[in-house]
Amino acid sequence: MAIEAYTEVTLPADRKVVAELRGVSKSFGDVLAASDLNLSIGEGEFLSFLGPSGCGKTTALRMLAGFEAPSEGQVLLDGDVVNDLDAHNRPVNMVFQQYALFPHMTVTQNIGYGLRQVRPRIPKPQIAERVSRALEVVRLGGFDDRKIWEMSGGQQQRVALARAIINEPKLLLLDEPMAALDRKLRKEMQIELQDLQRQLGITFVLVTHDQEEALSMSDRICIMRDGRIVQIGSPQELYDRPNSRYVADFVGTSNFFDGTLQGSPEGLSTVLLDNGMQVQGMAGDGLVDHQDVCISVRPEQMKLSHQGDGVEVKVHNRIFLGEHTEYLVSHQTLGDFLVLAPRQADLTEGAFAVGDTATVSWEATAALILDRN
Amino acid sequence: MRFYAICVYLFLYIPIGVIALFSFNAGRHASQLQGFSTKWYGKALSNPFVMDALETSLTVAFCSALFASVFGTMAAVALQGIRGPVRVAFDMLIYVAVMIPGIVIGIATLIGLVTVFDQLNPLIAAIWPEGFNPPKLRMGIGSLIAAHTMFLMALVVIIVRARLAGMDRALTEASSDLYATPMGTFRQVTLPMIFPAILAGFLLSFTFSFDDFIIAFFVAGSETTLPIYVFSSIRRGVTPEINAIGTMVMGVSLLLLISAQLLLQRGGRKSR
Ligand SMILES: Nc1ncnc2c1ncn2[C@@H]1O[C@H](COP(=O)(O)OP(=O)(O)O)[C@@H](O)[C@H]1O
Ligand SMILES: [Mg+2]
Numbered sequence: 001m002a003i004e005a006y007t008e009v010t011l012p013a014d015r016k017v018v019a020e021l022r023g024v025s026k027s028f029g030d031v032l033a034a035s036d037l038n039l040s041i042g043e044g045e046f047l048s049f050l051g052p053s054g055c056g057k058t059t060a061l062r063m064l065a066g067f068e069a070p071s072e073g074q075v076l077l078d079g080d081v082v083n084d085l086d087a088h089n090r091p092v093n094m095v096f097q098q099y100a101l102f103p104h105m106t107v108t109q110n111i112g113y114g115l116r117q118v119r120p121r122i123p124k125p126q127i128a129e130r131v132s133r134a135l136e137v138v139r140l141g142g143f144d145d146r147k148i149w150e151m152s153g154g155q156q157q158r159v160a161l162a163r164a165i166i167n168e169p170k171l172l173l174l175d176e177p178m179a180a181l182d183r184k185l186r187k188e189m190q191i192e193l194q195d196l197q198r199q200l201g202i203t204f205v206l207v208t209h210d211q212e213e214a215l216s217m218s219d220r221i222c223i224m225r226d227g228r229i230v231q232i233g234s235p236q237e238l239y240d241r242p243n244s245r246y247v248a249d250f251v252g253t254s255n256f257f258d259g260t261l262q263g264s265p266e267g268l269s270t271v272l273l274d275n276g277m278q279v280q281g282m283a284g285d286g287l288v289d290h291q292d293v294c295i296s297v298r299p300e301q302m303k304l305s306h307q308g309d310g311v312e313v314k315v316h317n318r319i320f321l322g323e324h325t326e327y328l329v330s331h332q333t334l335g336d337f338l339v340l341a342p343r344q345a346d347l348t349e350g351a352f353a354v355g356d357t358a359t360v361s362w363e364a365t366a367a368l369i370l371d372r373n
Numbered sequence: 374m375r376f377y378a379i380c381v382y383l384f385l386y387i388p389i390g391v392i393a394l395f396s397f398n399a400g401r402h403a404s405q406l407q408g409f410s411t412k413w414y415g416k417a418l419s420n421p422f423v424m425d426a427l428e429t430s431l432t433v434a435f436c437s438a439l440f441a442s443v444f445g446t447m448a449a450v451a452l453q454g455i456r457g458p459v460r461v462a463f464d465m466l467i468y469v470a471v472m473i474p475g476i477v478i479g480i481a482t483l484i485g486l487v488t489v490f491d492q493l494n495p496l497i498a499a500i501w502p503e504g505f506n507p508p509k510l511r512m513g514i515g516s517l518i519a520a521h522t523m524f525l526m527a528l529v530v531i532i533v534r535a536r537l538a539g540m541d542r543a544l545t546e547a548s549s550d551l552y553a554t555p556m557g558t559f560r561q562v563t564l565p566m567i568f569p570a571i572l573a574g575f576l577l578s579f580t581f582s583f584d585d586f587i588i589a590f591f592v593a594g595s596e597t598t599l600p601i602y603v604f605s606s607i608r609r610g611v612t613p614e615i616n617a618i619g620t621m622v623m624g625v626s627l628l629l630l631i632s633a634q635l636l637l638q639r640g641g642r643k644s645r
Contacts, residue, residue: 065550067550086549093550096546096547100544113551113561118552163551
C-alpha cells in the first residue's frame with residue numbers, strides 16, 4: 001500500500017480518520033495543560049506535536065493513550081468516543097520517553113508482552129514467530145535473550161519500538177523518543193522511523209520540541225503553545241505561511257519588524273513600521289485595519305547588495321557555512337537582523353566583510369504580515 | 374574521635390563476644406575458660422524445653438512474618454494509589470507504629486485482646502450448641518502472632534513503599550498500554566519488581582519476631598518462646614547452655630539481616 005505525503009492543511013475528504021480530538025481540554029488543578037484541542041488524525045499519517053517544553057504535548061498524547069481523561073471534550077478512536085475507555089482496552093500503543101522497558105524481562109519477553117495479554121490466548125509458537133519478525137524489522141536479530149540493561153540506548157529504543165509495533169496498533173504514539181539519543185544516532189533513528197512508518201502503514205503521532213525533527217519527518221505538524229494548537233499544516237505550509245509570529249519564529253528562523261497595518265488586509269498590504277518606514281507585505285488571515293502587526297522576512301529571502309534600492313545596513317558579523325554565508329547586519333532604526341546569502345551571490349556580487357556598508361532588499365511577496373503574538 | 378568510636382563499639386560488642394566465647398567453654402563456670410568444647414550446643418539442642426520454645430518461636434515468627442508481608446504489601450500498594458491528606462495521615466501512623474516502644478505495644482495489645490476476649494467469650498458460649506464445650510478465646514500462640522503481625526506490618530509497609538516509590542511509574546503505564554489489566558500489571562510487572570523488597574521485609578519481620586521478648590512477654594499467655602525461656606532460665610543463673618542458645622539465635626538473626634540487606638541492595642540496582 002502506498003502512503004502518499006500530506007500537503008493539505010486539513011485532511012482530504014476521502015482519507016479515513018482513525019483518531020479525533022473534539023474540543024478537548026485538560027486541567028490539573030489550576031494548570032490548564034491542554035485547551036480546546038481540535039484535530040483529526042488520518043490513517044497512515046505521520047503527525048507531530050511541536051512546541052516548547054510544558055506546552056501540553058505530552059498531555060495531548062496521554063489523552064490519546066488513555067492515561068489521562070479529558071476534563072472537557074471528546075477523544076474518538078475509529079469514530080467511537082473513548083473518553084472512558086481504559087488504556088489497556090485501547091488499540092493504541094506508546095513509545096515512552098525513557099522507553100519504560102521491563103527490567104526484569106529479556107528483550108523477547110518485553111516485545112511479546114502485548115501479545116501475551118490478548119484473550120483468547122495466542123499460541124506460544126505464534127507469539128515467538130511474531131517476536132522474531134519484529135526483531136528483524138527493528139534490526140535486532142540475535143538479541144533475543146539479552147537483558148535490557150545490557151543494551152545501549154539506541155538498542156533499547158528499538159526494543160521499545162518493536163514492543164509497540166508488534167501489536168499493530170491503530171495509532172503509535174511516540175513521546176520525544178529521540179531525546180535521550182546523541183545527535184548522530186538521532187539522525188539515523190529519524191530516517192529509520194520514517195522508513196518503518198512507510199513500510200508498516202501505521203499512523204504515527206510524534207511529540208517533539210525539536211523543530212528540525214518535526215520538519216524532516218512529519219506529514220503534518222500541530223504547533224502548540226500554552227496548551228493550545230496554534231496552527232496545523234504540512235512542514236512546507238508552516239514554513240511558507242505561518243499564521244503568527246510565534247509559528248514563524250518556531251519553524252525555521254525569521255526576521256521580525258514591528259509596525260501597524262495600513263488599510264484593509266487583502267493580498268499585498270502596507271505596513272507602517274515603528275521607525276516610520278512604509279513597507280509592503282502579504283497579509284495573513286484574520287487581520288484588521290490599524291492592527292499592531294509585524295512583518296516577517298526569512299533570512300534567505302533577503303538580498304544583500306553593494307548598492308541599489310533597499311535599507312542601508314552595516315555588516316556586523318559574517319559566518320561562512322559552505323553553501324551559504326550568514327551575515328548579521330545592523331540598521332540604524334530596524335536593529336540587527338540576519339541575511340543568508342547563497343554561495344553563488346557571494347561569487348558573482350563579491351562577498352561582504354565585517355564593517356562594510358550594504359543595502360538589503362526583499363520582494364514584497366516574501367514579507368509576511370503577521371499577528372504580533 | 375576515632376578513639377571514642379572504638380570505645381563505643383567495644384562497649385557494644387564485648388558483651389556479645391563474651392557470650393559467644395563462653396558458649397564454647399568446656400567448663401561449667403561462666404567465670405573461667407577451660408578449653409574449647411561444643412557440648413553445650415548439643416545439650417541445648419537436646420533439651421526438650423528448649424526445643425519446645427524454639428518450635429513456638431519459629432511458628433510465631435514464620436506466621437507473623439508471612440501475614441505481615443502479605444498485608445503490608447497490600448497496604449503499601451494501596452497507599453501508592455492515593456494522594457493528599459489521607460496518605461499523609463497513613464504515612465505518619467505507620468512511622469508512629471514503628472517507633473512506639475515494644476512495652477507499649479505489649480501492654481496495649483494485652484489490654485485490648487483481654488477486653489475483646491471477655492466480651493466475645495460469653496457470646497460464643499451463648500450461641501454454641503447445647504452439650505458441647507464452647508471454645509474459649511485466650512492468650513496464646515494466636516495472640517502472639519496477631520500482636521507481632523500488627524507491628525511488623527508497619528515495617529513491611531515502609532520497606533515496600535520505598536521500593537514502589539523508586540519504581541518508574543511509566544512501567545505500570547507501559548504495561549496497561551500493552552493491554553494488561555490492572556491485575557495483570559500487578560502480577561507481571563509490579564510484583565516481580567517489588568518482590569526482593571517483600572522478601573527482605575519477610576526476613577526482617579521473621580528476625581524481629583524471633584528475637585522479640587517484650588511484646589511476647591505480655592501476650593504469650595501460657596506459651597513459651599525462646600527469648601522467654603532464656604529470660605526465665607537466667608533467673609536461675611547464666612549457664613553455658615544459655616550462652617549457646619543466645620549465640621545460635623544471634624547467628625541466625627545476623628544471617629537473615631544480612632540476606633535482607635543484600636536483597637534490598639540488589640533489588641534497588643536492578644530497577645535502574
Ligand atoms: N500530572 C500532572 N499534574 C500536574 N500538572 C501536570 C501534570 N502533567 C502535566 N502537567 C502540567 O501541564 C503542563 C503541560 O505539560 P506537558 O503536557 O507534560 O508538556 P510538554 O510535554 O509539552 O512538555 C505543564 O505545565 C505541566 O506542569
Ligand atoms: Mg513532554
